[in-house]
Amino acid sequence: MVQGHRKNMPLLWLMTDERVSDDALLAAAARLPKGKGGIVLRHYRTGAKDRRALFDALTRIARGRRLTLLLGGSVRLAAGWRADGVHGRDNRHSCRPMIRSGPVHDMREVVAARGVRLDLCFVSPLFPTRSHPGAPVLGRARFVALARQLDMPVIALGGVRRQHRCMLKAIGADGWAAIDGLTG
Numbered sequence: 001m002v003q004g005h006r007k008n009m010p011l012l013w014l015m016t017d018e019r020v021s022d023d024a025l026l027a028a029a030a031r032l033p034k035g036k037g038g039i040v041l042r043h044y045r046t047g048a049k050d051r052r053a054l055f056d057a058l059t060r061i062a063r064g065r066r067l068t069l070l071l072g073g074s075v076r077l078a079a080g081w082r083a084d085g086v087h088g089r090d091n092r093h094s095c096r097p098m099i100r101s102g103p104v105h106d107m108r109e110v111v112a113a114r115g116v117r118l119d120l121c122f123v124s125p126l127f128p129t130r131s132h133p134g135a136p137v138l139g140r141a142r143f144v145a146l147a148r149q150l151d152m153p154v155i156a157l158g159g160v161r162r163q164h165r166c167m168l169k170a171i172g173a174d175g176w177a178a179i180d181g182l183t184g
Contacts, residue, residue, distance in 0.1 A: 009099075009120055009153050010038035010068050011175025014182050017131050018043055022054055028183040029061045038068035040087045040101065040122075040177070055081055070101055091116045101155075105138075110149045118152055122177055125158025130180055132158075140171050147172035 014028050014037065029039055039058055043051050055071065062069040062084075071083035075094045078086035085099025089112065102113050104121045113121050123146050125137050137158065138146070147154045156164075156173035161181040168176055 009175075010036055011153075011155070012036060013038040013040060013122070013155055013157075013175065013177035015122075015157065015177050015179050016041050016043055016054075016058075017179045018045055019131065020179060020183050022057070024183045025054070026057055026061060029058055029067070030065070031182070032065060032067055035066040037065070038070065040070045040072060041083075042072040042087070044072060052081070055083075068099065070099060085119070087122075089116060104146060104150070107146065107149070110146055113150065113152070120153040120155055120174075121150060122155045122157045123147060123150075123173070124156070126156050127159025129159045140167075143173075144171050 012032065014032060016025050016039070039062060041055055041058055043054060046054070058069055061067065068084045070085040070087045071078040071081055072087040074088070075086050075090045075092045075098065078098060079094050079096060085101065087101045089102055099119050100116065101120045101122060102116060102118045104110055104113050104123045123138070123143060125132060125135060126143050128137055143156065153174040154172060155175045155177050156168050157177040160168070160176045160178050164176065
Protein backbone atom coordinates (compact mmCIF):
# COMPACT_ATOMS: atom_id res chain seq x y z
CA MET A 1 0.00 0.00 0.00
CA VAL A 2 1.17 3.50 -0.70
CA GLN A 3 2.24 5.24 2.52
CA GLY A 4 -0.11 8.20 1.97
CA HIS A 5 -3.12 5.91 2.20
CA ARG A 6 -2.41 4.87 5.79
CA LYS A 7 -4.52 7.78 7.02
CA ASN A 8 -7.54 6.14 5.36
CA MET A 9 -6.92 2.73 6.92
CA PRO A 10 -9.97 1.24 8.67
CA LEU A 11 -9.77 1.34 12.45
CA LEU A 12 -12.42 -1.32 13.08
CA TRP A 13 -11.74 -4.87 11.88
CA LEU A 14 -13.70 -8.11 11.89
CA MET A 15 -11.43 -11.14 12.16
CA THR A 16 -12.91 -14.40 10.93
CA ASP A 17 -12.67 -17.56 12.98
CA GLU A 18 -13.75 -21.08 12.04
CA ARG A 19 -15.63 -21.61 15.29
CA VAL A 20 -18.08 -18.83 14.31
CA SER A 21 -20.75 -19.75 11.75
CA ASP A 22 -20.53 -18.25 8.28
CA ASP A 23 -23.97 -16.69 8.80
CA ALA A 24 -22.78 -14.91 11.96
CA LEU A 25 -19.64 -13.67 10.18
CA LEU A 26 -21.63 -12.38 7.22
CA ALA A 27 -24.12 -10.64 9.52
CA ALA A 28 -21.28 -9.01 11.47
CA ALA A 29 -19.64 -7.87 8.23
CA ALA A 30 -22.92 -6.32 7.11
CA ARG A 31 -23.05 -4.32 10.39
CA LEU A 32 -19.60 -2.76 9.97
CA PRO A 33 -19.81 1.00 9.37
CA LYS A 34 -19.89 1.89 5.68
CA GLY A 35 -16.51 2.95 4.38
CA LYS A 36 -14.86 2.62 7.80
CA GLY A 37 -14.40 -1.06 8.50
CA GLY A 38 -12.26 -3.96 7.45
CA ILE A 39 -12.44 -7.74 7.38
CA VAL A 40 -9.60 -10.23 7.64
CA LEU A 41 -10.58 -13.65 6.28
CA ARG A 42 -8.39 -16.21 7.97
CA HIS A 43 -10.13 -19.63 7.91
CA TYR A 44 -6.81 -21.39 7.29
CA ARG A 45 -8.17 -24.89 8.07
CA THR A 46 -11.24 -24.53 5.83
CA GLY A 47 -11.18 -26.40 2.53
CA ALA A 48 -10.28 -24.35 -0.55
CA LYS A 49 -13.77 -24.49 -2.10
CA ASP A 50 -15.57 -23.47 1.10
CA ARG A 51 -12.97 -20.81 1.89
CA ARG A 52 -13.41 -19.31 -1.57
CA ALA A 53 -17.21 -19.34 -1.21
CA LEU A 54 -16.95 -17.45 2.11
CA PHE A 55 -14.48 -15.00 0.55
CA ASP A 56 -16.90 -14.36 -2.35
CA ALA A 57 -19.80 -13.77 0.06
CA LEU A 58 -17.67 -11.37 2.12
CA THR A 59 -16.53 -9.64 -1.08
CA ARG A 60 -20.14 -8.87 -2.04
CA ILE A 61 -20.74 -7.29 1.38
CA ALA A 62 -17.40 -5.47 1.38
CA ARG A 63 -17.92 -3.95 -2.06
CA GLY A 64 -21.46 -2.88 -1.24
CA ARG A 65 -20.41 -1.24 2.04
CA ARG A 66 -16.97 0.07 0.90
CA LEU A 67 -15.13 -2.14 3.40
CA THR A 68 -11.54 -3.34 3.11
CA LEU A 69 -11.15 -7.10 2.71
CA LEU A 70 -7.83 -8.80 3.45
CA LEU A 71 -7.09 -12.47 2.84
CA GLY A 72 -4.91 -14.39 5.26
CA GLY A 73 -2.12 -16.31 3.60
CA SER A 74 0.04 -15.68 0.58
CA VAL A 75 0.39 -12.53 -1.49
CA ARG A 76 -0.13 -14.62 -4.62
CA LEU A 77 -3.45 -16.03 -3.41
CA ALA A 78 -4.70 -12.62 -2.19
CA ALA A 79 -3.80 -11.05 -5.55
CA GLY A 80 -5.40 -13.90 -7.47
CA TRP A 81 -8.63 -13.59 -5.50
CA ARG A 82 -8.51 -9.78 -5.92
CA ALA A 83 -8.50 -9.10 -2.19
CA ASP A 84 -7.67 -5.57 -1.10
CA GLY A 85 -4.67 -6.94 0.70
CA VAL A 86 -2.98 -9.79 2.49
CA HIS A 87 -2.69 -10.69 6.18
CA GLY A 88 0.36 -12.65 7.22
CA ARG A 89 4.11 -12.81 6.92
CA ASP A 90 4.51 -13.23 3.16
CA ASN A 91 6.94 -10.53 1.99
CA ARG A 92 6.86 -11.37 -1.71
CA HIS A 93 6.19 -8.69 -4.30
CA SER A 94 2.66 -8.25 -5.62
CA CYS A 95 1.76 -7.40 -9.20
CA ARG A 96 -0.59 -4.71 -7.85
CA PRO A 97 -0.70 -2.47 -4.78
CA MET A 98 -2.03 -4.31 -1.75
CA ILE A 99 -2.56 -3.50 1.90
CA ARG A 100 -0.33 -5.66 4.07
CA SER A 101 -1.14 -6.54 7.65
CA GLY A 102 0.37 -8.98 10.07
CA PRO A 103 0.21 -10.30 13.60
CA VAL A 104 2.41 -9.11 16.45
CA HIS A 105 2.48 -11.09 19.70
CA ASP A 106 5.97 -10.28 20.99
CA MET A 107 9.14 -8.28 20.32
CA ARG A 108 10.45 -10.83 17.81
CA GLU A 109 7.33 -10.25 15.71
CA VAL A 110 7.77 -6.45 16.04
CA VAL A 111 11.13 -6.87 14.28
CA ALA A 112 9.54 -9.15 11.67
CA ALA A 113 6.73 -6.63 11.05
CA ARG A 114 9.29 -3.94 10.32
CA GLY A 115 11.08 -6.23 7.85
CA VAL A 116 7.90 -6.95 5.90
CA ARG A 117 6.98 -3.24 5.83
CA LEU A 118 3.40 -3.73 6.94
CA ASP A 119 0.73 -1.08 6.54
CA LEU A 120 -0.82 -2.07 9.87
CA CYS A 121 -0.41 -4.73 12.49
CA PHE A 122 -2.71 -6.56 14.84
CA VAL A 123 -1.13 -6.65 18.32
CA SER A 124 -2.60 -9.44 20.40
CA PRO A 125 -3.89 -10.83 22.60
CA LEU A 126 -4.61 -7.79 24.72
CA PHE A 127 -7.14 -9.63 26.92
CA PRO A 128 -8.17 -13.30 27.36
CA THR A 129 -10.11 -14.68 24.40
CA ARG A 130 -12.49 -17.53 23.69
CA SER A 131 -10.55 -18.31 20.50
CA HIS A 132 -7.36 -19.05 22.47
CA PRO A 133 -8.51 -20.21 25.93
CA GLY A 134 -5.75 -20.23 28.53
CA ALA A 135 -3.21 -18.53 26.25
CA PRO A 136 -1.00 -15.88 27.88
CA VAL A 137 -2.20 -12.31 27.32
CA LEU A 138 -0.22 -9.13 26.84
CA GLY A 139 -2.18 -6.95 29.22
CA ARG A 140 -1.98 -3.18 28.97
CA ALA A 141 1.68 -2.69 29.94
CA ARG A 142 3.14 -5.17 27.44
CA PHE A 143 0.73 -3.97 24.76
CA VAL A 144 2.03 -0.41 25.26
CA ALA A 145 5.63 -1.62 25.08
CA LEU A 146 5.02 -3.36 21.74
CA ALA A 147 2.86 -0.57 20.27
CA ARG A 148 5.56 2.03 20.98
CA GLN A 149 8.04 0.05 18.88
CA LEU A 150 5.86 0.09 15.77
CA ASP A 151 5.83 2.89 13.20
CA MET A 152 2.55 1.85 11.61
CA PRO A 153 -1.09 1.78 12.70
CA VAL A 154 -1.59 -0.60 15.62
CA ILE A 155 -4.86 -2.51 15.90
CA ALA A 156 -5.68 -4.09 19.28
CA LEU A 157 -6.98 -7.64 19.09
CA GLY A 158 -7.86 -10.25 21.67
CA GLY A 159 -10.89 -9.98 23.92
CA VAL A 160 -11.53 -6.43 22.73
CA ARG A 161 -15.07 -5.07 22.75
CA ARG A 162 -16.73 -1.80 21.82
CA GLN A 163 -16.66 -0.55 25.42
CA HIS A 164 -12.83 -0.64 25.40
CA ARG A 165 -12.52 2.08 22.73
CA CYS A 166 -11.54 4.95 25.06
CA MET A 167 -8.95 2.85 26.91
CA LEU A 168 -7.41 1.64 23.64
CA LYS A 169 -6.41 5.13 22.54
CA ALA A 170 -4.67 5.68 25.89
CA ILE A 171 -2.49 2.59 25.39
CA GLY A 172 -1.42 3.41 21.84
CA ALA A 173 -3.95 1.51 19.74
CA ASP A 174 -5.12 3.24 16.58
CA GLY A 175 -8.09 0.91 16.27
CA TRP A 176 -9.47 -2.45 17.32
CA ALA A 177 -10.39 -5.83 15.90
CA ALA A 178 -12.58 -8.56 17.24
CA ILE A 179 -14.24 -11.87 16.63
CA ASP A 180 -16.72 -12.30 19.48
CA GLY A 181 -16.81 -8.55 20.14
CA LEU A 182 -18.43 -8.10 16.71
CA THR A 183 -20.20 -11.42 16.12
CA GLY A 184 -21.61 -12.08 19.60
